[in-house]
Amino acid sequence: MPNSLLPEPVRRLAAWCAVVLLATAVLAVGVWLCTVLQTVVTPVLLAVLGTALLGPMHRRLVGMGVNRSLAAALTCLAVVAVVGGASYIVVLALIETGDQIIDALRRAGQMLAEHFGAVGTSLEDITANSKDLLAKFGSTAASGVVAGLSVVGSVLAMVLLAMVLIFFFLRDSDRAVVTLRSVVPSRSGDLMEAMGRRAFEAVEGFMRGTTFVALIDGVLIGVGLLILDVPGALGLAALVFVTAYIPYLGAILSGAVAVLVAFADRGWVIGLWALGLVLLVQMIEGYVLQPVVQSRTVQMHPAVVMLAITAGASVAGILGMLLAVPLTAAVFGVISELRARYAEAEAPPQPADSA
Structure with a gap:
């Protein structure tokens, strides 16, 4: 008498469907918890990214004989100085040149409207009304100054919490493996340690490489x-x-913004030169810089990256777009580690050399 009324392929399909449904449910609950506890989850994720970016500097200071706590404090102070100075320069540059960029985009919309009709008219309307939209937004914010101060206060609190967490993550990074092993079954200790190391290495490589790529892109296009x-x-x-x-x-x-500004203010010739510049920088990034970045992390198909960005934007807006790719890199790192371990386990044993 057969053990089951269903054939073996159908049972396997049902088992895989159950696994997929269970994984989807766990993921949905995880995303829901992250959105509910975003004031706690966001600083933790930012602290992990900051620790991945600042880890080499902290390790170098410790290697020079500096106390771990002092090294973590010096690293945090350095990042506050660098990020604060860079943010000030970026914001100041955007404020000083924002009107020029908006005016150039408006002229680009007018010129495109003359040549392409409705498409250019839509762009012209958007750029022409941008200042009015900003003014309306400003008046709304002024009328609700208490709410605005509350938002600013919560953002500053999250940033401060992230900086404190970065300090502790850097200082106690040597205890991470012990802590991880203490919360998982002893049989899974080696596997969980390997997965954690691979995930963190993927995030670390992504953050350092992306910062380097961003700096090179900004300098080349700016010059x-x-x-x-x-x-x-x-x-x-x-x-x-x-x-x-x-x-x-x-x-x-x-x-696209850089090309439109060049086209509107300097004409077709300079606009084409700007387009060539942007394409050249993108080619350098795609064929020279990105392979260096991905060699330190894991290979991710552009379609996967775009889907991750879209999902991150739908969950947490701009912050989700920024966090989606490094988190996806960490997941791919874990999958890569699992694949390597299972491939090693399923590999046939090598025959021993006879004496």
Whole structure:
């Protein structure tokens, strides 16, 4: 008498469907908890990314004989100085050149409207009304100053909490393995340690590599726009640097803005030169810089990156777009480690050499 009325392929399919449904349910609950506890989850994720970026500096200080606590404090102070100074430069550049960029985009919309009709008219309407929208937003914010101060206060609190967590993560990073092993079954200790190391290495490589790529992109495009005498070159370079943390999509948006500004203010010839500059920088990034970044992390298909960015934006807006790719890199690192271990376990044993 058969053990089951269902054939073996159907039972396997049902088992896989149950696994997929269970994984989807766990993921949905995890996302829901992250959205509910976002005031706690966001600083933790930012602290993990900051620790991944600052880890080499902390390890170098410790290697020089500096106390771990002092090394963590010096690293945090250094990042506050660097990030604060860079943020000040970026914001100042955007403020000083923002009007020039908006005016250039408005002129670009008018010129496109003359040649392409409705598409250009839509762009012209958006750029022409941008200042009015900003003014309305400002008046709304002024009328609700208490709510605005509350938002600013919560953001500052999250940033401060993230900095404190970075300090503790750096100082106690040597205890991470012991802590991880203490919360998992002893049989799974080695596997969980290997998965954690691979995930953190993927995030670390992504953060360092992306920062390097963003800096190179911003410098090259900024210098090129200065040579072409494009208005708002420093602000556009700052925009390129910031949006480079959103792979693919950020480069497309910032490059398009730079080309439109050059086209509107300097004419077709300079606009084409700006387009060539953006394409050249993208080729350098795609064929030279990105392979270096991905060699330190895991290979991710552009379609996977775009889907991750879209999912992150739907969950947490701009912050989700920034966090989606490094988290996806960590997941791919874990999958890569599991695949390597299972492949090693299933490999046939090698025959011993006879004496």
